[in-house]
Amino acid sequence: MASDNEPGVHVSYHEAAGPSGDIGIVHLGLGAFHRAHQTVYLERYRQRTGDGEWGICSANLRGNVGLVDRLRTAGYRYHVAEYADSENVTLREIGVIEDTLFTGRDASGEWGRDLNSLLTRMSDANVRIVTLTVTEKGYFLSPAEGRLLDDDPLIAADIVSPEQPRTAPGILVAALARRRAAGLAPFTVLSCDNMPDNGRRTRAAVVQLAAMHDADLAEWIDRYVAFPGSMVDRIVPAMTDADAERLERLGIEDPNAVVGEAFAQWVIEDDFPQGRPAWEADGVEMVDEVAPFETMKLRMLNGSHSLLAYLGALDGIETVFDAVNRDALVALLRQYMMNEAAPTLQMPAGTDLAAYTDSLLERFANDSLRHRLQQIAMDGSQKLPQRWLHGALARLEAGADVPCTTLGVAAWIRYTAGRNLNGKVHEVDDPLAVTFASLHETHGDDTESLVAAFLAVEAVFPPRLARWPGFADSVAAAYRTLTISGLNNALQRIPSA
Numbered sequence: 232m233a234s235d236n237e238p239g240v241h242v243s244y245h246e247a248a249g250p251s252g253d254i255g256i257v258h259l260g261l262g263a264f265h266r267a268h269q270t271v272y273l274e275r276y277r278q279r280t281g282d283g284e285w286g287i288c289s290a291n292l293r294g295n296v297g298l299v300d301r302l303r304t305a306g307y308r309y310h311v312a313e314y315a316d317s318e319n320v321t322l323r324e325i326g327v328i329e330d331t332l333f334t335g336r337d338a339s340g341e342w343g344r345d346l347n348s349l350l351t352r353m354s355d356a357n358v359r360i361v362t363l364t365v366t367e368k369g370y371f372l373s374p375a376e377g378r379l380l381d382d383d384p385l386i387a388a389d390i391v392s393p394e395q396p397r398t399a400p401g402i403l404v405a406a407l408a409r410r411r412a413a414g415l416a417p418f419t420v421l422s423c424d425n426m427p428d429n430g431r432r433t434r435a436a437v438v439q440l441a442a443m444h445d446a447d448l449a450e451w452i453d454r455y456v457a458f459p460g461s462m463v464d465r466i467v468p469a470m471t472d473a474d475a476e477r478l479e480r481l482g483i484e485d486p487n488a489v490v491g492e493a494f495a496q497w498v499i500e501d502d503f504p505q506g507r508p509a510w511e512a513d514g515v516e517m518v519d520e521v522a523p524f525e526t527m528k529l530r531m532l533n534g535s536h537s538l539l540a541y542l543g544a545l546d547g548i549e550t551v552f553d554a555v556n557r558d559a560l561v562a563l564l565r566q567y568m569m570n571e572a573a574p575t576l577q578m579p580a581g582t583d584l585a586a587y588t589d590s591l592l593e594r595f596a597n598d599s600l601r602h603r604l605q606q607i608a609m610d611g612s613q614k615l616p617q618r619w620l621h622g623a624l625a626r627l628e629a630g631a632d633v634p635c636t637t638l639g640v641a642a643w644i645r646y647t648a649g650r651n652l653n654g655k656v657h658e659v660d661d662p663l664a665v666t667f668a669s670l671h672e673t674h675g676d677d678t679e680s681l682v683a684a685f686l687a688v689e690a691v692f693p694p695r696l697a698r699w700p701g702f703a704d705s706v707a708a709a710y711r712t713l714t715i716s717g718l719n720n721a722l723q724r725i726p727s728a
Contacts, residue, residue: 237480241319247274247308247326251283254329257353257418259399260364261291261298261331267311267467267491269362269423273327275513284357285508286329290349292365292399299333299345301487307331309487312478313495314599321493322483334402342397353406354413359505361406362421363433364463365399367613368662370426370436373690374616377432379439390443400436407437407456408448419457419503425533427526427617430460430500459500462525464532466551466594467491468602492597498524523578530572531584532591534618535564538635539595540607541642545651546718551602555595559722564592566725567635574631575622609660611643612667612691624696634709634725637702641709641721644685647671652717663690678714682707 256273258265273285291299302309307328313321330352332345352358363369371380379400380386389401396402407417420437422429434453442449467489468474474490501517511517518524536551542563543554554560565588573584623636647667650656659667666688674681686697686706696702713721 237477239318240481242481243321245278245321245323247324248277248281251277251286252329253283253286253357254288254352254355255285255357256287256360256362257349257358258287258289258362258364259292259402260366260369261289261302262294262364263469263489264463264465264467265289265362265364265423266309266325266487267489268463268465268495268497269364270325270327271311271323271495272497272510272513272515273508274323274325276508276510277327279513280509282508285327287327288330288332288349288352288358289328290332290334290345292369292402293335296333296335296337296344298487299331302328302331305485305487309489310478310483310485312474312481312483312488312490313493314490314597315493316597317599319493320481320599322481334397343395346395346402349402350406350409353402353418354409354415356415358418360419360421360503360507361403362423363399364423366610367424367426368610369399369424370422370432371398371400372432372436374613375620375690375693377435379436381439381443386440389440393444400433400440403437404441404448404452407441407452408445411448411451416505417452417456419459419505419507421459421461421499423461423463423497425463425529425614425617427529427621428460428522429525430458430521434458457502457504459502460521460525461500462496462498462521462528464496464528465491465494466597466600466602468600469606471601473601490600492594492600494594523576523582527576527578527582527584527587529617530575530619530622531568531587533614534572534622535568535591535595536607537611537614537618537643538564538567538639540604541611541639541646542718542721544604544608544657545642545646545713547651547653547655548604549601550604551595551607552598552600554604555592559719561592563635563638563722563725564595566727567639571626571631571633571635572622574629575625605657608646610662611647612661612663612688615640615643615691616693620691620693620696624693624699627696627699627702632705632726634705637705638709638713638721638725640706641682641713644682644706644710645714652714663688678707678710679703682710 311323334346389396396405422433438453498516500521539554568588623633648671670684
């Protein structure tokens, strides 16, 4: 039990409900976001209703096996700390996870320690929903085109050995094949990742992969499996030693704990043929069409985060909180959201995008979170099309300028060189990192040719945007200002709204 023993901190503590032993949901991607978002909603549901049908089996497909085993040792219980600010925290014990599995590569290089257990679990008639948080790159789709990356080594391995899958799409195909063979109704597949049309894109990945070795299975999946879209929102930074120490001062010593903001949102298309939790009373918004909410969040929240990530990291800024303590960066975010992102959205009547902008800036300024910009900067090649580029093309086609986005693109190109404006080296964690390093080596300080080479990477940039008159010139001009004169001068050159 937690104790409010840190001076000046008000703590609210919620103990987990008892385990049910019944698993109705399998989740792929046992990361911090899953443990601080979906499980929290389901824990609230279980505590409110006592319904034990919707326990979760969570599988880690990548990373270290340690988390999987630590959760087993802890009886699958862990804590989430929800910070409204540095003086107000809600501590929740989560007990809705009933099993954890690992299917990735272990220290010896072997794959799939618990793969058969996972596929067996997904073939159980009691499992009616499979959710995913595997990040954008975990779907193995071209960000710009949505084509399955069948030349990726892991997808290629799944094509050759479909019964021993290594990827999330491969696991879904194998499990659905088992259910079809057993005459069981398919589970619903619910993507909870930050992709536009994530339900449609998940369907595309699964159907394309299934068609590589069984056309009848692919047709069955396309016809009978539901892939509702969803929008998820909660800022969940990676845990740090400082976070663990804060929790210890509040009486929580838990190596599996996660921290996040108090705000959370989950919007889901209501398409669950085999049933679902009645979780509306627990804050989940069930809608007919999630796309407007999804695009709003991607372009405004995530797009702003990416602007801070690349511009801030280049200037040596460590966290979102530090970045939004600079007035010029706040002004940039406000201009980007209201003038470049908001006009591209088609929202339901009554949606106040100015109020949404204000709420996002307030959330970014939460002094209890230390959301590292380097964490946000990961996998830019997978994120930027939906966060910036499709919206930028829409604005250009409408006759508007996109100075904030062009500065962001320039910053991202410079960031992929692997060092900031002061020469400090950083890791470029991106599936295309080797490609980007080669482009920098080839083009060096020739700004125009470097920008042209990046814009020619069709896996990232829609060709129509790359060829748009003046777009490359604007990115190159922003790149030169940023690299020669620094961040402050680059921000000053953004024309005011």
